[in-house]
Each structure stands twice: as structure tokens, then as C-alpha cells.
Amino acid sequence: MAKVLVLDKIAKSYGKIVKTQVLHGISFDVEEGSFTAIIGQSGSGKSTLMNIIGTLDRPDEGNVSIYGKNTKDMDKKALAELRNETIGFIFQHHYLLPEFTALENILMPYRIKHTKVPQAVMDYALELIELVGLTHVKDNLATEMSGGQQQRTAIARALMNKPKLILADEPTGSLDSDTTEQVYSLLRKINKTYNTTFLVITHDKVVAQQTDRMIEIKDGKIELDVTLD
Amino acid sequence: MFSFRVALRFLASNKLQTLLIVLGIAVGVSVQVFIGSLIQGLQNSLIDSTIGSSSHITVTSSERNETVADDASFFSTLQGFDERIVVVSKTVDGSGSMTTDTYTDPVVIRGFEFAQANTIYGFDDKLIDGALPVGAGEMMLGKDLVDETGLSLGDTVSVFIPETSETHTVLLVGVFDFRVTSINKSWFVMDLGGAKSVLSSPGLSSYEIQITDVFASDALAASLRNNIGNDFAVTEWQSANQELLSGLEGQSISSLMIQIFVMVSVVLGISSVLAITVLQKSKQLGILKAMGTNDAQASKIFLFEGFLLGIFGAVIGVLLGLLLAVMFTVFAVNPDGTPVVALYINPAFIAMSASIAVFASLVAAFLPARRSAKLDVIEVIRNG
Numbered sequence: 275m276a277k278v279l280v281l282d283k284i285a286k287s288y289g290k291i292v293k294t295q296v297l298h299g300i301s302f303d304v305e306e307g308s309f310t311a312i313i314g315q316s317g318s319g320k321s322t323l324m325n326i327i328g329t330l331d332r333p334d335e336g337n338v339s340i341y342g343k344n345t346k347d348m349d350k351k352a353l354a355e356l357r358n359e360t361i362g363f364i365f366q367h368h369y370l371l372p373e374f375t376a377l378e379n380i381l382m383p384y385r386i387k388h389t390k391v392p393q394a395v396m397d398y399a400l401e402l403i404e405l406v407g408l409t410h411v412k413d414n415l416a417t418e419m420s421g422g423q424q425q426r427t428a429i430a431r432a433l434m435n436k437p438k439l440i441l442a443d444e445p446t447g448s449l450d451s452d453t454t455e456q457v458y459s460l461l462r463k464i465n466k467t468y469n470t471t472f473l474v475i476t477h478d479k480v481v482a483q484q485t486d487r488m489i490e491i492k493d494g495k496i497e498l499d500v501t502l503d
Numbered sequence: 504m505f506s507f508r509v510a511l512r513f514l515a516s517n518k519l520q521t522l523l524i525v526l527g528i529a530v531g532v533s534v535q536v537f538i539g540s541l542i543q544g545l546q547n548s549l550i551d552s553t554i555g556s557s558s559h560i561t562v563t564s565s566e567r568n569e570t571v572a573d574d575a576s577f578f579s580t581l582q583g584f585d586e587r588i589v590v591v592s593k594t595v596d597g598s599g600s601m602t603t604d605t606y607t608d609p610v611v612i613r614g615f616e617f618a619q620a621n622t623i624y625g626f627d628d629k630l631i632d633g634a635l636p637v638g639a640g641e642m643m644l645g646k647d648l649v650d651e652t653g654l655s656l657g658d659t660v661s662v663f664i665p666e667t668s669e670t671h672t673v674l675l676v677g678v679f680d681f682r683v684t685s686i687n688k689s690w691f692v693m694d695l696g697g698a699k700s701v702l703s704s705p706g707l708s709s710y711e712i713q714i715t716d717v718f719a720s721d722a723l724a725a726s727l728r729n730n731i732g733n734d735f736a737v738t739e740w741q742s743a744n745q746e747l748l749s750g751l752e753g754q755s756i757s758s759l760m761i762q763i764f765v766m767v768s769v770v771l772g773i774s775s776v777l778a779i780t781v782l783q784k785s786k787q788l789g790i791l792k793a794m795g796t797n798d799a800q801a802s803k804i805f806l807f808e809g810f811l812l813g814i815f816g817a818v819i820g821v822l823l824g825l826l827l828a829v830m831f832t833v834f835a836v837n838p839d840g841t842p843v844v845a846l847y848i849n850p851a852f853i854a855m856s857a858s859i860a861v862f863a864s865l866v867a868a869f870l871p872a873r874r875s876a877k878l879d880v881i882e883v884i885r886n887g
Contacts, residue, residue, distance in 0.1 A: 321885075330793060330880045351797045358795020365884060369790035371509075373516035383794045385505050431794075 277342075278439050278471045279304040279327065284336035286322055296322045298494045299336065306438070307469045309462065311482035314491035320475050321443055323491065327473065328361055328441045329353045341438060358386055362432030362440040362470075366447035368424040370416035376427045377403060377412040383434040402430040405467075406460060422453040426460065433464060440464075442474040446481075458484065506800050509791070510807035513784060524776050525815045528860055531769035532820025535762045535856045537827040542758040544847030546751050550717060553747055554740045556624050556681065558592075558711035559720045560727065565736045570595075570706030577731075581710055584730070585723055592619035592711045593695055597702035601691060602661045606652050610662065610691035614698020623713045626679065626692075632656060633677035636693050639700040643677030645687030662691065667703050762856075766863050773812060773867035777805055781871045781878070788875055789883025802872035809868020813861035821857055 280303050287295040296319040304310055314320040325331040327338060329345050338345045340360055345353065357363075362383075370379045380399050381391060391399075403412050406426040411419055419427065425445065432440055442461070446454035458481055465472050474485070482488045483502060490498035514521045562581065564571045573593065581591045595614035600607055617635050621627055626635060633656045636642045644654070654660070654675055663670045673693075681687055693701065714723060720739035728737045741748060781788070788801055825848070832842035 325881055354795045354797040363793050369786060371787045373512045386794060386796050389504060
């Protein structure tokens with residue numbers, strides 16, 4: 275299977291005077307269509323790793339290749355374009371734009387690039403909103419929805435540009451356990467339906483064990499990398 | 504356009520804040536439009552009352568008390584000298600003393616060709632009774648002199664010319680009112696031929712010229728001087744009214760200063776509010792950047808916000824300023840009901856004020872736009 279993501283000896287440290295090394299030469303590959311969980315305690319460096327994979331942050335050393343493209347030599351504009359076309363983000367907080375409705379938020383990644391929304395794209399957005407079960411609140415402002423609805427909107431938004439890779443950082447971190455269950459089964463469904471590759475950060479081992487593969491980060495190194503059934 | 508849509512929505516979602524900034528700009532623009540229109544109206548009415556009914560450029564003989572020849576070819580040379588010349592009018596002037604049954608008054612005898620002189624002096628409008636005089640036997644006087652002497656149309660007066668020691672009898676056929684007492688009391692107006700014959704003048708006293716652009720009089724006079732030779736002297740209103748001109752200039756500068764400071768405060772106001780907006784919207788900007796909005800798009804959001812605020816502020820400001828100006832002419836009036844300062848609406852000036860406001864708003868948005876471009880996604884995500 276094709277490699278969506280190749281990490282090669284990623285190292286990162288913070289601080290100018292006192293340097294704190296957060297990541298120590300992390301390397302792994304992610305295959306297309308896989309559902310991988312990254313677990314670790316807080317401070318283990320998993321969020322930093324996620325930001326580097328998502329090209330929001332740059333590593334001090336090592337390479338990140340996304341679909342064979344080395345991101346090291348790309349400028350900010352090229353990275354923005356790469357993110358827009360290839361990566362979907364789901365954060366712990368939904369980060370919806372409160373000034374826009376659910377549907378408008380979902381269309382946002384498309385509108386960054388395109389002035390007009392053709393009917394086919396609009397239909398796809400409506401399909402997504404149906405998929406996350408929010409058709410009845412699609413014209414509500416982001417602030418007029420419940421926490422679960424907001425997070426599901428954020429998931430639909432992450433899918434809008436049909437990204438090959440979805441990065442989710444504690445996507446259910448601010449949700450209750452029932453909603454958490456719903457969201458994960460939704461992510462799984464999307465994974466199966468669109469063959470989208472998922473990389474999900476979680477501190478919840480129960481959730482992690484339902485995935486295809488589990489990578490545990492500890493003190494900036496890979497502690498464990500297992501394939502699950 | 505993505506940035507434009509987001510800018511519009513950001514503005515629409517915080518209506519009160521948007522309204523306040525727009526009002527801030529509008530007040531600035533309205534002050535500018537109001538003060539600018541007022542000062543220009545004031546200056547125009549000052550200039551009009553000073554030189555509206557007089558010669559802008561006067562060509563006389565270079566010798567004192569000498570006449571210039573009444574020369575048709577020279578007359579047409581003057582007429583065709585520059586396209587800014589509206590009219591050239593021949594005049595004959597002299598002094599005399601007018602005697603009625605009871606009074607003797609010194610008068611300035613002035614002879615005009617009314618066809619041309621009308622353009623400068625507007626005799627048609629200023630004639631309040633009777634008709635314009637024709638020939639050596641007719642004249643008209645100002646309202647004040649007529650009132651004082653008790654003359655009426657059809658009366659005859661004697662006029663003594665000291666230079667020739669001759670006395671002529673002339674019929675009063677018209678009364679004019681220039682609304683300037685010194686003119687109304689002293690002018691003894693005849694047609695050109697009549698005045699020539701009464702004054703026994705062989706030529707003309709002067710050629711009087713009125714031009715379209717009154718402030719070009721000095722330049723035009725200088726080029727006339729170079730072209731018509733040393734037999735003539737050329738005078739113009741600007742060098743004769745230096746004090747008025749420096750007064751007008753002082754007024755223009757102080758009005759400009761007010762306008763500049765108003766605009767500076769508008770710029771500072773918009774800039775600080777937009778800078779706060781960048782902070783308010785940093786989460787939104789962060790996620791937009793994560794989703795692939797590039798720095799240029801992120802900064803354009805705020806440039807568009809500045810632009811839109813500027814447009815709305817300018818439009819409302821212009822309307823408000825015009826309203827103020829109209830109110831001023833309605834409520835600040837002379838005892839006779841005419842406005843203290845006539846309303847002067849200069850579309851070019853208003854368009855300029857509006858454009859300056861839009862430009863200033865764009866400048867004000869520049870700093871927030873840079874901040875928006877520099878905003879780091881990681882900071883937002885980490886602190887979110």
C-alpha cells in the first residue's frame with residue numbers, strides 16, 4: 275500500500291536559553307487508508323509531533339514527507355496550499371468560526387481556494403453534514419449548537435477538501451463518553467467510506483485499542499508501535 | 504473572494520463595534536467636508552465681493568494721466584491673447600463735479616461700452632430704475648447719490664470738468680445699485696462715446712479685462728506685459744490685494760491643519776480598534792491558517808475590513824457633512840435672511856475628502872493586517 279506519511283528522524287526542542295528537547299529522532303510510516311492512534315501522557319510530545327506532521331510547525335532535524343513530497347524545502351505559502359489540499363485537521367477544541375453557520379464552516383476549506391461553490395461541491399458538503407447527522411442544524415451559527423454538534427461540524431469540515439490524511443488531536447477531549455463513542459464510530463465510518471487515512475492523538479487507551487495501529491510516545495521517543503486486529 | 508467574504512462577515516457579526524468605527528470615520532469626514540466647504544464658501548464670497556464686479560487685469564498707458572489709443576486691432580489682440588480672457592472692455596474715466604439746484608458733488612465720470620462692460624459690472628442686474636444711458640446727453644447715477652440729492656429720472660444736472668473748464672448738461676436716465684456705498688455715491692456712468700465727448704478725451708483711460716481663473720491674473724498680466732510693449736502699464740487685482748490674499752492663504756492653511764489632525768485621529772482610532780479585532784479573532788485566524796489560508800489572504804481580511812469601514816464611513820460622513828453645511832446656511836443667516844456664508848459644494852473636494860478617508864482607513868488597517876499575517880497557528884492551537 276502507498277505511504278501517505280513518512281517521518282524520518284524528527285527532532286524538536288523548545289526554548290532559546292534553556293533548551294528542552296521534546297522529540298528525539300522519531301521515525302515511522304503511515305499507510306494509506308490506515309487508522310492509527312498515537313497515545314502518550316501529557317508532555318510526552320505527541321501534540322508537538324502532530325503539529326509537525328500537520329506542517330504547522332517545523333522540525334529542528336529530520337524530514338516529513340507527505341505523499342512523497344518533502345516538506346522541508348517548502349515555503350509558508352506552499353505549505354498552506356499543501357494543508358488545504360491534503361490534510362484535514364480536527365482539534366480538541368472545535369475552532370469553528372462563530373460568525374458562520376455550520377454549513378458555511380464546512381465549506382470554508384473549499385472557499386479558501388475557490389471563489390464559487392459549484393453544485394457538485396455543495397452537494398458533497400450536504401452529504402457530509404448528513405453523514406455527521408447535522409442536516410437539521412446546518413444553518414445554525416456555530417455558537418448555536420451543542421458541544422457534540424460543534425465537534426461533528428469540525429469533523430465534516432476536515433473532510434471537505436477530500437484530504438488524504440486527517441490529523442485529529444484529542445478529537446473527543448472535551449466531550450462526554452457517549453458522544454465520544456459516537457464521534458469515534460463516525461471517524462471509523464469515514465475511514466471505511468472514503469478510505470481516508472487517520473492519525474488520531476488520544477490519551478484514552480480504550481479508544482486506541484479499537485484502531486488498526488497504536489504508537490505510544492514517551493519522553494519524545496517511540497515506546498511502543500503495535501498493529502492491532 | 505475568500506478574504507473579502509470573511510472580512511464582511513467579521514464586520515457584520517460585531518455590529519456595534521463596526522457601527523462605532525464607521526461613525527468615528529464618518530464624524531471625521533463630516534468635519535472635513537463641513538469645514539472645507541465652509542472655508543471655501545467664505546473665500547469664494549470674499550473673492551467675489553472683492554473682485555467679482557471689477558477688472559481683474561487693467562491695461563493703461565505707462566505715462567501717468569495719459570490716455571491709450573482706442574485701437575481696434577489692439578483691442579482684438581487683447582481679446583485673443585489668452586483663452587482665459589472672458590471679456591475686454593474699453594473705459595474712459597475722469598473727474599468732475601455735479602451740480603444740482605441745491606448740491607454740488609464730486610463725481611467720477613466713467614464711460615463704458617455696455618455690451619462688454621456688462622460682463623464685468625453686471626449693469627443689467629444692477630440697474631434698478633430707468634435705462635442705460637446713450638450718448639453725451641445721458642447718464643445714470645448710484646442709488647445713494649440719487650437719494651441724497653433728491654433727483655429723479657428725467658432731471659438734468661450740470662457737470663463741470665476741471666481739466667477743460669467746461670460745463671455740460673446731462674439728463675438722468677437710470678439708477679443703479681452696486682451695494683457698495685462708495686460706488687453708489689460717486690460714479691457718474693455714461694456710455695463710452697458720451698464720456699469721451701464730455702471729458703474731451705482723445706483716447707481711452709484703460710482696457711479692463713476679466714478672466715476665468717482669477718488666481719491666474721498675475722501670470723497672465725506678466726505675459727501681457729512682455730507682449731504689448733512699454734507704452735502700456737498692466738496692473739492686476741492680486742498685487743493690489745496682497746493682504747486679502749495672505750488672509751485667504753492663512754485660512755486655507757488653518758483649514759488644512761484641522762483636516763489633517765482630524766484624519767490622523769481617525770487613522771489612530773481605526774488602527775487601534777482593528778488591532779484589537781486581530782486579537783479577538785486570533786482563534787479564527789489560527790484555524791483558517793491551519794486549513795490552508797496563506798499569510799497574504801489572512802492580512803487581506805483586515806485590509807478589506809479597513810477598506811469597507813472606510814467606504815461606509817466616507818459615504819455617511821459626506822452626507823453628514825453636507826447636512827451640517829446646509830443646516831449652517833439655514834440657521835446662520837444675516838438679518839436680511841441671506842446666509843452668513845453661502846453654501847459652496849465642491850464635488851472634487853468632497854470626492855477627495857472621501858478618498859482620503861478610504862485611503863487612511865486602508866493605511867490604518869495595514870498594521871493589524873501585518874499582525875494577522877504573522878500570527879502563529881501553533882500559538883493559537885496551544886493556547887486555544
